Amino acid sequence: MKIATWNVNSLKVRLPHVVDWLAANQPDALCLQELKCENSAFPLAEIEAAGYQAVFNGQKTYNGVAILTRQSLADVTHNIPGFADEQKRIIAGTLDGVRIVCGYFPNGQAVGSDKFAYKMAWLEALTAWLQDELKATPRLVLAGDYNVAPEDRDAHPDWKDEIHVSEPERAAFRRLINLGLTDAFRMFEQEERAFSWWDYRMGAFRRNFGLRIDHLLISAPLVEHCTACYTDKAPRKLERPSDHTPVVVELK
DNA sequence: ATGGCTTACGTGGTAAGA
Numbered sequence: 421m422k423i424a425t426w427n428v429n430s431l432k433v434r435l436p437h438v439v440d441w442l443a444a445n446q447p448d449a450l451c452l453q454e455l456k457c458e459n460s461a462f463p464l465a466e467i468e469a470a471g472y473q474a475v476f477n478g479q480k481t482y483n484g485v486a487i488l489t490r491q492s493l494a495d496v497t498h499n500i501p502g503f504a505d506e507q508k509r510i511i512a513g514t515l516d517g518v519r520i521v522c523g524y525f526p527n528g529q530a531v532g533s534d535k536f537a538y539k540m541a542w543l544e545a546l547t548a549w550l551q552d553e554l555k556a557t558p559r560l561v562l563a564g565d566y567n568v569a570p571e572d573r574d575a576h577p578d579w580k581d582e583i584h585v586s587e588p589e590r591a592a593f594r595r596l597i598n599l600g601l602t603d604a605f606r607m608f609e610q611e612e613r614a615f616s617w618w619d620y621r622m623g624a625f626r627r628n629f630g631l632r633i634d635h636l637l638i639s640a641p642l643v644e645h646c647t648a649c650y651t652d653k654a655p656r657k658l659e660r661p662s663d664h665t666p667v668v669v670e671l672k
Numbered sequence: 673a674t675g676g677c678t679t680a681c682g683t684g685g686t687a688a689g690a
């Protein structure tokens with residue numbers, strides 16, 4: 421099973437890239453973040469024409485998540501149960517016994533801000549919910565844009581802001597790991613300074629001035645089945661790219 | 673080397689992202 425995650429920064433703008441990427445890579449599931457469109461505007465016909473089904477949780481202008489699959493998902497969940505939130509950041513479904521959770525984690529803006537407090541509360545609610553999810557479905561993949569670079573090697577050395585690399589954010593990431601999850605990307609040898617996001621400005625991609633903030637965490641029963649995990653930088657080189665690359669995990 | 677992009681909304685200039 422091949423599962424990928426990709427923050428597309430507007431599905432409307434990136435739809436041609438998504439359709440091309442599906443054709444070229446044939447994932448079993450593609451988790452998307454930052455759709456930036458209402459459910460009524462979701463491009464379902466185009467996705468279906470590409471041979472995929474979709475479940476989605478969108479809103480106007482901001483946020484929004486979807487999972488595209490070739491086979492139907494079971495037990496689809498929208499948002500974190502019991503966590504009151506106007507922002508559409510979670511969708512989950514079960515594919516062939518694997519629980520796939522797709523998340524667009526809050527940005528946080530600046531350490532100490534109201535948005536940072538929301539980020540931390542959201543992470544706490546996610547962690548509590550996933551603890552239950554793992555009991556119900558031990559085979560689980562947590563895919564998405566975490567907006568956290570978990571270790572120093574996941575950020576360019578010249579990254580000066582605290583946001584995305586602060587200790588409270590990294591501690592929250594470790595609490596997810598401590599549920600029994602493994603960062604699939606780090607199971608395999610990777611190049612130095614391997615990132616998943618680069619700012620649009622200042623030639624950041626060309627200079628490889630980026631962060632690794634898009635992750636695929638897999639639960640313990642999946643670890644022995646995991647054969648590869650990698651980023652695909654090709655879409656970042658296209659015209660009008662998303663600022664994020666897809667990240668892919670392969671399970672056999 | 674951190675706003676110098678990009679997007680949505682809406683029709684000019686903000687807000688937000690990371």
